[in-house]
Amino acid sequence: xxxxxxxxxxxxxxxxxxxxxxxxxxxxxxxxxxxxxxxxxxxxxxxxxxxxxxxxxxxxxxxxxxxxxxxxxxxxxxxxxxxxxxxxxxxxxxxxxxxxxxxxxxxxxxxxxxxxxxxxxxxxxxxxxxxxxxxxxxxxxxxxxxxxxxxxxxxxxxxxxxxxxxxxxxxxxxxxxxxxxxxxxxxxxxxxxxxxxxxxxxxxxxxxxxxxxxxxxxxxxxxxxxxxxxxxxxxxxxxxxxxxxxxxxxxxxxxxxxxxxxxxxxxxxxxxxxxxxxxxxxxxxxxxxxxxxxxxxxxxxxxxxxxxxxxxxxxxxxxxxxxxxxxxxxxxxxxxxxxxxxxxxxxxxxxxxxxxxxxxxxxxxxxxxxxxxxxxxxxxxxxxxxxxxxxxxxxxxxxxxxxxxxxxxxxxxxxxxxxxxxxxxxxxxxxxxxxxxxxxxxxxxxxxxxxxxxxxxxxxxxxxxxxxxxxxxxxxxxxxxxxxxxxxxxxxxxxxxxxxxxxxxxxxxxxxxxxxxxxxxxxxxxxxxxxxxxx
Numbered sequence: 433x434x435x436x437x438x439x440x441x442x443x444x445x446x447x448x449x450x451x452x453x454x455x456x457x458x459x460x461x462x463x464x465x466x467x468x469x470x471x472x473x474x475x476x477x478x479x480x481x482x483x484x485x486x487x488x489x490x491x492x493x494x495x496x497x498x499x500x501x502x503x504x505x506x507x508x509x510x511x512x513x514x515x516x517x518x519x520x521x522x523x524x525x526x527x528x529x530x531x532x533x534x535x536x537x538x539x540x541x542x543x544x545x546x547x548x549x550x551x552x553x554x555x556x557x558x559x560x561x562x563x564x565x566x567x568x569x570x571x572x573x574x575x576x577x578x579x580x581x582x583x584x585x586x587x588x589x590x591x592x593x594x595x596x597x598x599x600x601x602x603x604x605x606x607x608x609x610x611x612x613x614x615x616x617x618x619x620x621x622x623x624x625x626x627x628x629x630x631x632x633x634x635x636x637x638x639x640x641x642x643x644x645x646x647x648x649x650x651x652x653x654x655x656x657x658x659x660x661x662x663x664x665x666x667x668x669x670x671x672x673x674x675x676x677x678x679x680x681x682x683x684x685x686x687x688x689x690x691x692x693x694x695x696x697x698x699x700x701x702x703x704x705x706x707x708x709x710x711x712x713x714x715x716x717x718x719x720x721x722x723x724x725x726x727x728x729x730x731x732x733x734x735x736x737x738x739x740x741x742x743x744x745x746x747x748x749x750x751x752x753x754x755x756x757x758x759x760x761x762x763x764x765x766x767x768x769x770x771x772x773x774x775x776x777x778x779x780x781x782x783x784x785x786x787x788x789x790x791x792x793x794x795x796x797x798x799x800x801x802x803x804x805x806x807x808x809x810x811x812x813x814x815x816x817x818x819x820x821x822x823x824x825x826x827x828x829x830x831x832x833x834x835x836x837x838x839x840x841x842x843x844x845x846x847x848x849x850x851x852x853x854x855x856x857x858x859x860x861x862x863x864x865x866x867x868x869x870x871x872x873x874x875x876x877x878x879x880x881x882x883x884x885x886x887x888x889x890x891x892x893x894x895x896x897x898x899x900x901x902x903x904x905x906x907x908x909x910x911x912x913x914x915x916x917x918x919x920x921x922x923x924x925x926x927x928x929x930x931x932x933x934x935x936x937x938x939x940x941x942x943x944x945x946x947x948x949x950x951x952x953x954x955x956x957x958x959x960x961x962x963x964x965x966x967x
Contacts, residue, residue, distance in 0.1 A: 433559075433592055434557075435559045435562060436555060436594050436596075436597045437539075437555070437575070437590050438589050438590075438594065438601040439586055439601065440552065440586060441528075441554070441584055441585075442584075442587065443488060443489070443491070444488075444552040445488035445552075446489070447584050447585070448523060448524050449475060450467060451583070452523065453466065454467065466517060469490060470492055471515055472490070472492045473490045473493055473515045474486045474487075474488065474493050474516050475488040475517055476504050476516050476517065477519040483503055484504040484505075485501055485502065485503055485504065486499070486507055487519040488500065493511070493514060525551055528554075530746070531554070531745075532544060533690065533739075534745060534746065535575075536690070537741045537784045537786070538556055538561075538574075538575065541686070541692040542555070542556050542557075542688055542689055543686040543689065553598070558571065568612050569612065572588045572589070572611075572612070575588050576588055579745075581745075582744065582745035587611075588611070589604050590611070590612045591613040592615050592618060592680055593679070593680050595631065595678030596679070596680075600622075600625075603625040603626060615680070618679070619679060622649075622679070623649030626646065627640050627646060627648060630648060630671065630675055632670075632674055636663055636670070640671065656672065659671060659675075693790060694792060695726060695789040695792060697718045697719075698784060698786035699714055699718060701783055704743045704780060706778055706782075711785070712769075715765060715773070715787070716761070716765055718787040719762075719765050721787075722736075722764075723760065723764075726789065727759055730795055731759070731792050731793065731794060732757025732759050732794070733754070733758065733790075733791065733792055734755075734793055735752070735753045735754070735791035736751065736753075736789060737749055737787070738768060738785065738787050740782040741782060741783060741785070742778065742781070742783075743782070748776045748779075750775055751771075752767045752768060752771050752819075753822065753827065754767070754815075755819055755822075755851045757792070757794075767819060768823075770824040818851060819851070822851045828849060831847040831848060831849060833845040834846055834848045838910065839907050841868055842870060842871075863902075863928060864964070865966050867965075868963055868964045869964055872961035872962060873891065873892070874959065874960070874962075875890065875891045875962045876889060876891075876960065877889040877890075877939070879941070881945050882944070882945035883925060883944075883945075885901035885927045886901070886960065889929075889960065891962050896931040896932070897931060898930070899931060899932055901928065902927065902929075904927055905925070905927075906924070906925050907924045907925075907926065908923055909922055909924075922944070923942075923943065923944050925941045925944075926939070926940040926963070927939050928966060935965070936965070936966035936967070937964075937965055937966060938965070939960060940963055941960050942959050942960075943957070
């Protein structure tokens with residue numbers, strides 16, 4: 433049986449605003465009247481017509497008779513001393529997303545609740561996991577208690593469908609009670625709730641009340657075809673579909689804030705862990721717990737994320753990546769140490785930790801008879817070294833060359849992150865230098881025209897006489913790549929030369945006599961450049 437928890441965050445925009453205001457408030461500043469719960473307070477938002485309306489109210493303003501959606505002018509006419517502040521919808525959404533990540537301590541699938549007026553709720557899919565928290569009632573009590581400790585008023589309910597859980601969380605039993613429904617009693621519990629508990633729009637609600645349909649139970653004996661004709665679907669979801677979703681006759685998909693991992697391991701404790709030694713000890717247990725199902729399924733992890741759930745309602749996380757899939761707990765623990773467990777912000781301590789495998793691949797068995805054991809071990813050692821260096825320095829700091837289809841030597845390769853790539857031995861021409869001068873350095877050369885090798889050249893203020901030479905190796909220009917200085921791209925002739933001292937160099941002449949230079953004053957004469965030193 434599917435088990436869905438709906439968490440209604442009462443006055444969520446007010447709670448987010450208060451938390452933000454208290455953080456920004458200076459210790460020596462005057463107290464803000466808006467932070468006093470005894471003063472009527474409202475958050476104002478402009479609607480599509482530009483009118484200022486009430487977006488959220490604190491309990492004092494609500495008890496004074498104000499309601500959500502009322503214009504600011506009417507509210508001030510009723511309560512002149514009402515304190516009004518602008519609402520921040522984006523800040524509310526960001527805070528709710530962060531809370532959803534924090535709520536993953538109870539379920540890997542946590543979704544935002546978009547129904548109603550603004551984002552003020554969460555859906556948790558706890559199917560098959562309630563026994564881990566002492567049962568369904570204990571889980572709901574724990575959720576309410578944690579949120580209350582963080583300063584957030586909330587109600588929670590559990591049911592087989594999101595619609596039923598949503599309705600019971602808002603119109604079920606009194607706050608602090610356990611609103612739990614199963615497949616046997618969900619229909620009866622919903623029957624006594626008002627029709628607006630089905631998450632219908634205002635137009636449909638007004639029409640239903642006009643026909644005397646005040647309770648959900650009033651819809652049960654009604655002919656389904658008549659309801660569908662009378663309450664046709666508008667821009668949103670219609671009355672009949674909402675009723676079917678609540679009763680389980682129609683499915684309703686939930687979109688988690690983060691895709692739930694297939695493999696995860698987590699632990700929770702009564703006393704928060706506030707030191708790195710305790711975090712590392714529990715991380716060792718988590719790596720062992722996560723490795724077991726991967727070994728069982730023949731899978732290996734390429735990316736891991738450690739999430740710490742702080743006692744103050746925040747989360748802190750650390751991720752590592754690997755070039756090859758693996759499932760050795762000791763290797764994972766070493767990678768997290770290299771990545772820096774000290775980066776975790778523990779705050780007042782962690783009361784739960786979760787380790788997830790974010791990227792999983794099948795572990796292919798290696799057939800030792802068809803490959804050299806020494807080569808395989810060398811490749812594994814190199815991959816492990818890359819993993820450790822990447823975890824310590826960052827993915828953009830550990831690079832490996834990658835060949836590129838280009839005739840020009842300086843464009844023949846580029847640097848890419850080494851993670852996930854196996855650096856192979858260079859297969860280029862051994863007659864070329866391993867390292868190139870970037871950019872090439874100018875050289876003054878004396879050579880026979882038009883295509884003779886240099887007999888003497890001056891580089892870095894030293895004159896060298898050439899005793900042996902080989903070339904030219906002609907490279908045509910890449911005409912589709914214009915130079916940054918808009919000069920004409922010209923042909924290169926490369927030469928390998930050796931001087932009297934035994935030094936070997938790789939030079940090129942840019943430009944051809946007779947073809948790309950005729951001696952005209954407006955033309956640029958061919959020039960010589962040093963591109964590298966040969967071994």
